[in-house]
Amino acid sequence: MTAKKNLLIVDDDIAHRTMLRILLDWQYEIFEADDGSSAIKEANKRDFDLILMDVRMPGISGLEALEQITALRPHVPILIMTAYYSNEIAEQAKEKGAFGCLGKPFDFEELKLSMERALLCWRPQQAVMP
Numbered sequence: 001m002t003a004k005k006n007l008l009i010v011d012d013d014i015a016h017r018t019m020l021r022i023l024l025d026w027q028y029e030i031f032e033a034d035d036g037s038s039a040i041k042e043a044n045k046r047d048f049d050l051i052l053m054d055v056r057m058p059g060i061s062g063l064e065a066l067e068q069i070t071a072l073r074p075h076v077p078i079l080i081m082t083a084y085y086s087n088e089i090a091e092q093a094k095e096k097g098a099f100g101c102l103g104k105p106f107d108f109e110e111l112k113l114s115m116e117r118a119l120l121c122w123r124p125q126q127a128v129m130p
Helices: 014-024 036-045 062-072 087-095 108-121
Strands: 005-010 028-033 050-054 078-082 100-103
Touching (some): 005 014, 036 050, 050 108, 062 078, 062 087, 078 087, 100 108
Parallel strands (some): 005 028
16 A cells, blocks of 8 residues: 655635545545645645645735745645636746646546646656756
8 A cells, every 4th residue: 555645735715625635635645724824834844745725815825835835845746726717827826836727616537637647747847957
């Protein structure tokens, strides 16, 4: 049996975090943060295999936290989630280092597929070895 991968779910909506925990707990060791600042603290404490992060949160936004976490841990893929999806937000997220961006509400199969792709395909530009 393989060990569960560490997943950080970052969302100020406790109902959304709880739903994701219930859906993903069988496959991942789940950690939670309710804002960008808490996400950065969690990323400083431990290494994650994957991070799911909302954009609009009080205090430090998901995009700001994305920048700081990718600077700290460029090997960790981050999927951005937002109820305010637009091509502009998706582009900003990718420019700041996100693997991808999902609009809420999302289909669970789409989420699972995006997570699997992120875990298999993530090759951060910052981590390219000479």
